[in-house]
Amino acid sequence: MTDIYYKLPRRHKQLLLALMIVMGILLLLPSENASASRSQTPSDSLKIATRYAAPIEFTAQPVKNSLLNPPVKSTQEAPVAAVKATEDDSSEEKLTWQQVKVKSGDNLALIFNRAGFSANTLHKITSLGDKTKILTKIMPGQIINFGANQQHQLIKLTYQENITTTLEITNLAGKFSAKKMTRELQIRERMVSAEITSNFWNAAIEHQLDPSTIMNLANIFEWDIDFGLDIRAGDQFSLIYETKYLDGMAVKTGNIVAAEFINRGQSYQAIRAANGEYYSATGRSMRKAFLRSPVNFKYISSSFNPRRLHPVTKRVRPHNGIDYAAKTGTPVRASGAGVVIAAGYTKYNGNYIFIKHGERYVTKYLHLSKKLVRKGNRVKQGQRIGKVGSTGRVTGAHLHYEFLVNGVHRNPRTVKLPKSRSIAKKDKSGFLKLANQRMEQLATNKRIMLAQQ
Numbered sequence: 001m002t003d004i005y006y007k008l009p010r011r012h013k014q015l016l017l018a019l020m021i022v023m024g025i026l027l028l029l030p031s032e033n034a035s036a037s038r039s040q041t042p043s044d045s046l047k048i049a050t051r052y053a054a055p056i057e058f059t060a061q062p063v064k065n066s067l068l069n070p071p072v073k074s075t076q077e078a079p080v081a082a083v084k085a086t087e088d089d090s091s092e093e094k095l096t097w098q099q100v101k102v103k104s105g106d107n108l109a110l111i112f113n114r115a116g117f118s119a120n121t122l123h124k125i126t127s128l129g130d131k132t133k134i135l136t137k138i139m140p141g142q143i144i145n146f147g148a149n150q151q152h153q154l155i156k157l158t159y160q161e162n163i164t165t166t167l168e169i170t171n172l173a174g175k176f177s178a179k180k181m182t183r184e185l186q187i188r189e190r191m192v193s194a195e196i197t198s199n200f201w202n203a204a205i206e207h208q209l210d211p212s213t214i215m216n217l218a219n220i221f222e223w224d225i226d227f228g229l230d231i232r233a234g235d236q237f238s239l240i241y242e243t244k245y246l247d248g249m250a251v252k253t254g255n256i257v258a259a260e261f262i263n264r265g266q267s268y269q270a271i272r273a274a275n276g277e278y279y280s281a282t283g284r285s286m287r288k289a290f291l292r293s294p295v296n297f298k299y300i301s302s303s304f305n306p307r308r309l310h311p312v313t314k315r316v317r318p319h320n321g322i323d324y325a326a327k328t329g330t331p332v333r334a335s336g337a338g339v340v341i342a343a344g345y346t347k348y349n350g351n352y353i354f355i356k357h358g359e360r361y362v363t364k365y366l367h368l369s370k371k372l373v374r375k376g377n378r379v380k381q382g383q384r385i386g387k388v389g390s391t392g393r394v395t396g397a398h399l400h401y402e403f404l405v406n407g408v409h410r411n412p413r414t415v416k417l418p419k420s421r422s423i424a425k426k427d428k429s430g431f432l433k434l435a436n437q438r439m440e441q442l443a444t445n446k447r448i449m450l451a452q453q
């Protein structure tokens with residue numbers, strides 16, 4: 001998961017993260033208590049950072065201890081604290097729990113005050129060091145559980161940092177200690193084989209793939225297949241990917257470990273090696289000098305329409321280049337690493353960028369609404385260089401993309417490109433063995449699944 005996760009574009013990371021947090025909260029907190037933090041704003045007579053004994057604004061609900069403190073494997077606790085905590089549990093007096101939901105604009109001082117605990121208590125907790133630092137980064141919607149004794153002293157505080165990690169702060173006779181409890185996820189593999197009838201995205205969704213896995217699958221093959229324009233009915237894909245479980249429930253997806261994509265009769269295969277990179281079954285890197293498409297397929301309107309028409313002239317076959325119909329503002333990425341040799345404006349091209357890749361290759365990007373690089377800039381593969389627009393002689397927003405080899409226009413979707421690197425010699429025999437197993441697994445599963453459809 002993590003490797004792919006870090007390779008994902010920022011927007012996806014944010015989405016994924018948000019999704020995980022939401023899932024974590026939904027799965028791990030009892031929903032009937034999730035609204036228990038509804039709080040009236042304290043009346044103006046109450047002062048900040050002052051402790052009030054009277055139950056002011058919370059409908060404090062006792063929460064079953066087992067829900068908040070599920071049996072967990074504690075990995076980071078100090079041995080002494082662990083023993084004490086366990087001993088203490090049996091003799092512990094009954095705690096009254098309240099859940100406080102973090103509001104926008106909240107900070108710990110406000111939250112502790114709302115929960116009826118003193119600034120001094122908060123100070124003791126924040127001075128516990130690194131483990132409690134996470135509390136200073138709380139986000140609206142998150143929940144902090146406070147367990148107080150009859151004297152309304154804070155005895156326990158728990159905070160679910162993420163799906164697997166819970167911070168627990170315990171007050172033993174006035175002395176606070178913090179520990180983190182981590183639960184391990186079980187990884188299981190899932191296999192999917194599908195045939196595309198309308199478009200790639202729909203086929204993937206129909207087979208219960210989640211958006212991040214769909215994007216990852218496209219990212220693995222984006223050097224070979226233009227997912228915006230090349231996908232046809234009858235194409236097939238198969239993959240094996242990891243799903244992570246917590247208490248028997250799937251909580252997130254992990255890496256794709258092997259995949260095959262058959263695009264217009266041509267089969268592409270990729271296996272994840274131990275280094276986290278993907279290689280073909282013969283050990284060639286899936287990463288190549290050029291991406292097939294300078295626009296991510298998710299932005300391409302025609303990727304949802306198998307019979308694409310030229311967005312401007314309504315021809316099916318474009319001219320010297322390829323047109324990608326996408327909304328104004330859609331990111332345009334450099335298909336390969338290189339140097340910007342021109343960035344300017346003409347009446348026909350509108351805003352344009354030309355990039356030179358080594359001695360033989362030049363790529364051109366026209367009609368941009370915005371240029372994000374200048375002449376002379378070095379660009380990395382996949383770097384955002386501009387935004388789709390409708391400048392120049394066009395009637396609708398699209399990216400016009402050209403690919404030149406030795407000064408001659410070539411079809412970027414079919415042109416033969418330089419071979420990619422091979423897997424390191426020392427890893428090769430191990431990888432080929434793994435690749436064989438994976439391909440066999442995929443083939444078997446595909447036979448079964450496609451026979452059922």
Ligand SMILES: [Zn+2]
Nearest residue numbers: 318322323400
């Ligand atoms: Zn064009």
